[in-house]
């Protein structure tokens with residue numbers, strides 16, 4: 001056994017955890033009089049957005065967001081403490097941070113690849129949620145095969161002009177800015193022909209955002225069309241032709257491989273609590289479902305996986321315990337999303353026939369939350385790279401098995 005102190009023995013971290021817990025106890029708001037979306041992927045109205053924006057701003061002002069980010073870029077300059085704040089937010093069951101794409105993707109990518117001017121201009125708005133971001137990577141023929149991006153940016157008289165079609169763009173309807181991957185060198189080998197931009201969306205001439213309806217009946221993602229959109233060269237991130245390398249930084253953070261400004265992947269303990277509460281409330285064979293051995297067995301199995309995921313998240317923070325940088329993050333992405341799916345499925349089953357009713361049906365139990373969570377869970381096993389793709393990467397790059405083609 002190592003004698004190295006565990007993170008919780010660190011006095012600064014302990015004091016900060018206490019600050020987070022006491023601030024959250026005093027300031028976590030009561031739910032608003034209107035329904036909130038389950039995740040940032042389902043924000044549907046300005047009213048929801050503004051309520052959630054105010055919450056993120058309050059968390060940032062209280063130093064629970066942007067802990068690891070240097071002060072000159074709007075952060076709090078307290079390196080290594082974001083994970084503590086993220087855990088405190090999850091433990092409190094606090095509302096989520098709405099500027100998800102900014103915190104998890106744009107901000108860490110700008111910090112890694114941006115100029116000083118770009119960091120000063122964009123990072124503070126990511127943290128405070130003053131500027132909402134979306135991610136323009138996927139296209140109708142570029143999803144798993146991201147390097148096939150066809151949106152084109154052409155440099156004419158020092159100004160880029162963008163044409164193309166992005167799809168599945170979460171939050172685009174509300175977004176001020178987009179992290180945009182576009183093809184700038186059409187004759188280069190496909191990974192080498194891409195460049196990464198920070199592109200204004202709201203009110204930008206030539207940009208059309210069209211909402212898409214999801215399986216759950218909610219709006220969430222969108223398609224975004226670019227028609228001769230002008231983009232200043234100062235909005236290029238990193239060098240021309242290095243878009244693939246920059247996008248890999250984004251994906252590493254999106255898949256939880258590093259604690260980003262808003263924190264890495266947190267196991268959603270609140271969902272497990274809600275499931276246990278449901279199992280206590282509903283009956284199976286004339287008795288509370290929680291007393292049924294089959295139900296108990298499935299709940300315990302979900303709890304064991306949740307404990308394993310939490311332990312892996314701790315382990316991922318100790319470099320000496322990580323043999324390959326992708327192993328734990330990719331495992332966590334696959335297991336957390338599939339765990340959430342199994343949990344929502346059990347919740348739906350426990351509701352019996354009522355579990356088939358949609359959120360719009362007044363007799364749906366819990367406002368239709370379980371079937372909505374179950375249908376929505378499929379999106380999470382697809383977003384940020386499908387489970388099949390994560391398994392391919394784990395097999396080929398981590399386990400070094402032969403390539404599939």
Ligand SMILES: Cc1cc2nc3c(=O)[nH]c(=O)nc-3n(C[C@H](O)[C@H](O)[C@H](O)COP(=O)(O)OP(=O)(O)OC[C@H]3O[C@@H](n4cnc5c(N)ncnc54)[C@H](O)[C@@H]3O)c2cc1C
Pocket residue numbers: 041134135136137138139140141142143144145167168169170171221378379380382383384385386387388389392
């Ligand atoms: C909820 C949600 C939010 C999203 N938000 C955004 C966003 O904000 N911005 C953005 O840019 N994108 C977003 N996406 C898009 C997401 O990144 C893509 O859907 C994803 O990368 C898969 O691409 P695709 O949909 O084109 O499917 P495809 O790549 O066409 O895949 C179809 C099927 O084939 C399988 N498959 C493909 N290639 C292989 C292979 N080599 N081996 C094994 N199986 C394979 C896949 O696993 C999948 O089951 C979002 C998606 C969802 C569901």
